[in-house]
Amino acid sequence: MSTKSLITAAMALGATTAFAEREREVSVTRASSHLATAGAPEYFTGSVKVQSRFQATSPARVGGGLMSFERAARTAWHAHPLGQTLIVTEGAGLVQHWGGAVQEIGPGDVVWIPPGVKHWHGATSESGMSHIAISESLDGKTVDWMEHVSDEQYGKNSGDVGG
Numbered sequence: 497m498s499t500k501s502l503i504t505a506a507m508a509l510g511a512t513t514a515f516a517e518r519e520r521e522v523s524v525t526r527a528s529s530h531l532a533t534a535g536a537p538e539y540f541t542g543s544v545k546v547q548s549r550f551q552a553t554s555p556a557r558v559g560g561g562l563m564s565f566e567r568a569a570r571t572a573w574h575a576h577p578l579g580q581t582l583i584v585t586e587g588a589g590l591v592q593h594w595g596g597a598v599q600e601i602g603p604g605d606v607v608w609i610p611p612g613v614k615h616w617h618g619a620t621s622e623s624g625m626s627h628i629a630i631s632e633s634l635d636g637k638t639v640d641w642m643e644h645v646s647d648e649q650y651g652k653n654s655g656d657v658g659g
C-alpha cells in the first residue's frame with residue numbers, strides 16, 4: 497500500500513470513528529436555537545405555540561414538543577397511530593375523547609391517549625395551558641388530523657366542567 501493510500505485509509509478510518517463517536521454523544525439543542533412556531537389554523541383553533549420540538553433518530557421513534565395554548569385555544573379532533581402522552585406544565589386545560597366526558601387537567605397531570613382514539617386537547621376558556629406532548633411515529637406519521645372542535649362542542653364541554 498502506498499503512503500498516499502495509507503493516509504487516505506487512515507483518514508477514512510478517522511472519519512468513521514468520528515462519526516461513530518458523534519452517534520454516541522449526548523446532544524443538547526439549546527433553547528435559543530429552537531424557533532417557536534404557531535399551530536397551523538387547519539389543525540388548531542385560537543393561538544397555539546409549539547417550541548422545543550424534538551424527534552429522535554431511527555430506530556428510536558419518539559418525538560414531540562412543548563405546546564402552549566392561549567385561553568380557549570385547542571387542537572382539532574385528531575388521533576395518534578401509536579398514542580400520545582401529555583404532561584401538563586402550566587395553567588388549566590381540557591381533554592376529551594370522542595363520546596367521552598371532558599376532563600380538566602392541570603400542572604403535573606399526565607394524560608395517556610391510546611392509539612387511534614379520536615380526541616382533542618386545549619386550554620380552558622378561563623386560562624391558558626401548556627403541556628409537553630410525546631408520541632411515537634408509525635411509518636413516519638404521528639398524527640391523523642380531523643375536523644375542528646366547534647365553538648358549540650367546546651362551549652358545551654367548558655360548561656360541563658364549570659369553566
Ligand code: MN
Binds near residue numbers: 574576580609615617
Ligand atoms: Mn393529541
